[in-house]
Amino acid sequence: MxxxxxxxxxxxxxxxxxxxxxxxxxxxxxxxxxxxxxxxxxxxxxxxxTPSYESTTKIYILNKQENSAVTYSDIQLGTQLTKDYAELIQSRFVLEEVVQGMGLDLTYEQMKEKVSVTTPTDTRILAITVKDKDPVMAMKMANAIREAASVHIMNVMDIQAVNVAETANMPMKKASxxxxxxxxxxxxxxxxxxxxxxxxxxxxxDTIKTPEDVEKYLQLSTLAVIPLNEGEADGKKKKKKVKRS
Structure with missing residues (x-):
């Protein structure tokens, strides 16, 4: 064995x-x-x-009463509500308002594919990113979505203010x-x-090329190897030349 x-x-x-x-x-x-x-x-x-460009704008949302101090519960609650804010930003109401306001030839579904909303961990900042083939259009759409979404969030969530943390700039490098x-x-x-x-x-x-292949695959031992002499080799070369001509 x-x-x-x-x-x-x-x-x-x-x-x-x-x-x-x-x-x-x-x-x-x-x-x-x-x-x-x-x-x-x-x-x-x-x-x-065709390359695509991304432009990002950021907003900061704080749910507090006027002239009142910001407490830890306010921050914790706001962090939990960021998913709600993200849904409102990508809502049909906001995106269709932007499409109509900018005169874009896009459906709601096409516009939604261009927009993504992300939230850094343990923050109340929302980053709105728009992807488009035109860098200028990506910047304009991002800023327009931020403005429309800010008003919509204040009306729906009863928020007193949505602060602009960062406006969208024209991207100089392509994203993809x-x-x-x-x-x-x-x-x-x-x-x-x-x-x-x-x-x-x-x-x-599966052709046999060497004496080792004979021993390995056929289980036979080679007694001798007959080399091809120079006369036969030259004869084969001449035949090939005659056939070609």
Whole structure:
């Protein structure tokens, strides 16, 4: 039993080593394909994909009575209500008002896909982010949503004031797509694909190439190897030339 286990382990090690040799032998091909696919991903992202820009504005909401001190319960309650505020910001009432006010050719669903609302942990600050292909339009829509949402929140939640923590600015850098990321992923994908092709071709090839293959797969020992003499080799080369001509 132990001898059989050792033999099986040796065969597995030999197979893995052969696979490594196959990959090393095709290293130039693997690298070339990886570079070509990475270059293709770079050109596709740079030339064909339309970039998007993000602009963010922030508001601060504090629910307190006029001329009264801010207590810890006020802050804690406000933190719990931030999800309610986020829903109101993305409500149909607010977004359709912005669409009509700016004269945009967008439905409510299309507008909602452009808007995201986030809240930093343990804060009462709401960040309203708008994503659009036009950086100027992204800034204008973010500020318009902030103004419409502030009024809507005060009316619905009976809030006395919604303070502007930060106005939206025109984004100078595109938010997506990431050229570097797509190029890297394209290169990695190309490398994995060509490795898969090389390994499949190797595993599907069951031809006998060396005396070691005879002993390994046919369980036969080779007594001698007959080399191809120079005369036969030259004759084969001449035949190939005649056929081509």
């Amino acid at each position: 132990e001898e059989n286990t050792i033999r099986q382990t040796d065969e597995i090690e030999i197979d893995l080593w052969e696979i490594c040799l196959v990959l090393i032998h095709n290293l130039a091909l693997i690298v070339s394909v990886g570079i070509m696919v990475a270059l293709g991903a770079f050109l596709f992202t740079q030339l064909l994909v 797509p990431s050229v570097l990321k797509n190029t890297f992923l394209g290169g990695v994908l190309g490398v994995f694909l060509i490795i898969a092709v090389v390994l499949v071709r190797y595993l599907m090839d």
